[in-house]
Amino acid sequence: MxxxxxxxxxxxxxxxxxxQKWLEPAQxxxxxxxxxxxxxxxxxxxxxxGKTHKIPRKQAWMSNxxxxxxxxxxxxxxxxxxxxxxxxxxxxxxxxKQQFNSCLLNRxxxxxxxxGWHADDEPELxxxxxxxxxxxxxDRDLLIKEKQSRKSYFxxxxxHGSLLYMxxxxxxxxxxxxxxRSLRSHPGTRISLTFRMRYx
Ligand SMILES: O=C(O)CCC(=O)C(=O)O
Numbered sequence: 001m002x003x004x005x006x007x008x009x010x011x012x013x014x015x016x017x018x019x020q021k022w023l024e025p026a027q028x029x030x031x032x033x034x035x036x037x038x039x040x041x042x043x044x045x046x047x048x049x050g051k052t053h054k055i056p057r058k059q060a061w062m063s064n065x066x067x068x069x070x071x072x073x074x075x076x077x078x079x080x081x082x083x084x085x086x087x088x089x090x091x092x093x094x095x096x097k098q099q100f101n102s103c104l105l106n107r108x109x110x111x112x113x114x115x116g117w118h119a120d121d122e123p124e125l126x127x128x129x130x131x132x133x134x135x136x137x138x139d140r141d142l143l144i145k146e147k148q149s150r151k152s153y154f155x156x157x158x159x160h161g162s163l164l165y166m167x168x169x170x171x172x173x174x175x176x177x178x179x180x181r182s183l184r185s186h187p188g189t190r191i192s193l194t195f196r197m198r199y200x
C-alpha cells in the first residue's frame with residue numbers, strides 16, 4: 001500500500017487541513033475490508049444524566065503502551081496494531097511532522113449511526129492535542145463550530161481515502177460532530193481511524 005503522492009498539499013478548511021485522496025481509492029478499499037474482518041468491533045454504553053445509552057457506532061482502540069481508553073464510564077482495551085495501521089501511523093508522522101501513539105477506530109453501519117458535538121480535549125492529550133482522521137467507505141459530513149461564539153461554522157465532506165488533520169490549538173476552540181444522515185442518502189458503512197498522541 002502506498003500513499004498517493006499527488007495529493008500531499010492540503011486544502012485549508014477553517015482550522016483543519018483536508019487531503020482529499022491521501023490514500024488511493026483501491027488502497028482505501030483494501031484497508032476497509034481488512035479492518036472489517038480483523039478488528040474486534042465493540043458496542044458500548046455511556047451514562048448521561050443518570051441514564052445509560054448505547055453508543056450509536058462501534059469502536060476499537062489501539063495504543064503503543066497498551067493503555068486503555070476511558071470516557072464517560074466506558075473502557076476500551078487496546079488491541080494490537082495490525083501491520084497496515086502501523087504503516088499508516090509512520091506515513092502520517094512523516095507527512096504531518098507529528099508523533100502519534102494511539103488510534104480510536106469508529107465504525108458507522110450507515111447514516112443513522114453518528115457522533116455528537118465534542119472536542120478531543122481530554123487531559124491525556126495534553127495542551128497541544130492534534131488528531132488525524134482517515135476515512136474509509138461511505139462519505140460523511142463533519143461539522144465544526146466555534147466553542148465560544150458558535151458563529152463560525154464549517155461542514156467538511158469526508159471522502160473515502162481522505163485525511164483530515166486537526167492541528168493544535170483547534171481542540172481548545174472548536175467542537176466537531178458527525179451528524180445523522182438518512183439511510184436513503186447514506187446507506188453504506190464508514191470506518192474512521194482517528195490517530196492521537198497521548199501522554200499517559
Ligand atoms: O468519525 C469521525 O470522523 C469523527 C471521529 C471523532 O470525532 C473522534 O473520534 O473524536
